[in-house]
Each structure stands twice: as structure tokens, then as C-alpha cells.
Amino acid sequence: MRPLLGVVLLLMFSPAQADWEWDFLTRGHWYTGLQVGYTETKIDAGTAHPVTLHALGGYQFNPYLGIETRIGLGLNDDTVVDDVEAGIDSYYGLYLTGTWPLTDWVKLYGLLGATNLDLEANDQPSQRSDSATDLSYGVGFSLYATEQLSLNLEVISWVEKGRFDVSALNFGVRYDF
Template sequence: MLKKYLSVLVIAACSTVATAADSPFYVGAQISATELKESEAGNSASFDFTTLSALAGYHFTPYIAAEVRLGTGVKGESYRELDYSEKLSVEMQSMLLLKGTVPVTDIISLYGVAGYASTKFKYQERATGFSFSDTETLDGLAWGIGAGVKITPRLTATLEYLQLPDEKFSDGPYNYKLKTNNLTLGLNYQF
């Protein structure tokens, strides 16, 4: 009788392990070089940031997945002279993306992503007796391409270019255009 129970337990444990190995869920971490380009009447300026993100994904099929990404800036642009300082940073970055993957070999795959993204930039200006801060959020359609390389059956390194939402606006007689993008290195773990 005891052998029957042990046999059932071993079979149940093995089937649980097999199910866990085929889990459609994955998580990851990314570091991105985020660029903000501002242009107005032929003049342009570029600002560079470093963003760290965490992601969670779900494979509907081996070729189609959905991802949620949340990130924050860890390095921004700053300027200081005597008692005056300016700082521009990424306060938050969030995305909901659909991902289509095409395997090239057993370990290399190419993919495309598209979906909704939002990046919130924060500007701060300080001097003696003066302080000002403002935020600007660029949100909308994001799309990009990337490549993945399997390090182990569960661990994949990724390299990705993502075109983030643009924005056009006017301030008096001036017309501005803001463009953002990410160049990202990532590591994903498949459950």
C-alpha cells in the first residue's frame, strides 16, 4: 500500500516539474540608454539618460508574447555653476508591449515589439532663494526591434532598439518636437 502512495507522489512531483519547465511566464531586467532629442526651427539638442527597468512577460505561443515594463532613471543630465543648478532626469518609464519572435537558430532569435509606452521626464532648476521644477510625459505608440541569445535554456540576453513616442507642441511663436528612444541590454529568465 505504501508503495502505491509513493508511486503516486513521485508521478505527481515529476508532472509538476515538467509543467513548471514549460511555464509561459518570464521576468527580466534591462538597462537602457534613453535619448531625448528636442528640435525647434532647425536647432536641436540631445539629452542622454540611463534607465533601469524590470519586466514581466507571458508567452501566448512560442512566437507571440506580451510584456509589461516599469523603469526609472538612474542617471540624467545636469549643469552646475556656483549656486545655480539644473537637472533633467527620467522619473518613470512604463510600457505594455506585444512581442513577435522569429527563431533564427536554436539559440538566436529576432523579435519586434509594439505597444503603448510612457516616459515621464523631470526638470529641476535651483539657485539661492529660487527653486523650480516641472514634468513632461511623452506617451503613445512605441515600436522596436531586437535580438535574443539563449545563454542557458532558461536565460536569454537581449539587445533592443525601441522608438518611444514623439510629441509636437507650440509655445508662443515657437514649434517644438520631442523624440525619444531606448537602446537596451536585457536579461530574461523563463520559468
């Protein structure tokens, strides 16, 4: 225990400590946004394209790294074949975001996290519901209209399970505080 304590104290008071920036948590900012998505929902019977809407919020630790949460719902169901309709009931997720500023007004970003998604399928006269949580990933870009307001376009894969696969093309707006 003493050697470990000695190493910790040595590191705390070493000259290298002066270069460490501990204020990375206070240099960031909060943001919020809204996105509409055109999804590709693959189920056993075929593919549906329901529309979704979600709110997002997050914290940007620095220009390159952030954390984000999203909660959304399906706005409509889509016909897969004949009498079979499918739609997204609701979803939520937590993501780590990596941002690459190309210019002051254009930024590329990536998302990596987990999404829980509830899907409904209606094949008259019965209705089925299924839920899954999976690793999610996506890429997109933001165009800043002002220093705080941006438009974004992204492609994201929410769930890739054997029962169903859901991915989306999302378009939205984000406001940085």
C-alpha cells in the same frame, strides 16, 4: 438569430474543427527580466542621454507571439546645455511581442505597444515635469545561454511627441519559466 446559431453549431462540429488547436493559451510560458537602457532624450533645449533601469514580465503564447509589460525609472539626469539637465522620472508600458527564432539559441523580436513616460527638466532655478503616452515600437535579438536564460539587446522608440522624443538602446537579461 436561428441562422446564426445554425452556422455556429455547424462550424463547431465540422471536420475542420478537429484541426483547430485551442490549447495555444496553455502551451505558453511566463518570463521576467531586467534591462539597463542608454536613452536619447530630445527636448527643446537639446539632447540628453540619461540611463534607465526597468523590470519586464510577460507571457509567451507560442514561439512567435507574446505580451509584455515593463516598468522602469531613470537612474540619472544628463546635462543638455549649461544649466539645463533632463532625465526620465519613470515609465511603464504594455507591448505585443513578435519573435522569429533564427536558431535554438538566437531569436529576433519586435515590440509594438504603448508607453507612458514622465520626464523632468531642471533649468536652475525652476524645474519642469512633463508626461506623455505614445505608440512604442522596437526591435532586438536574444542570445540564449541556456534554455531558460538569455541576454538581449534592443532598440526601442518609447515616445515621439512634439514636446519631447525618447528612444533607447537596452541591454538585459531574461529568464523563462
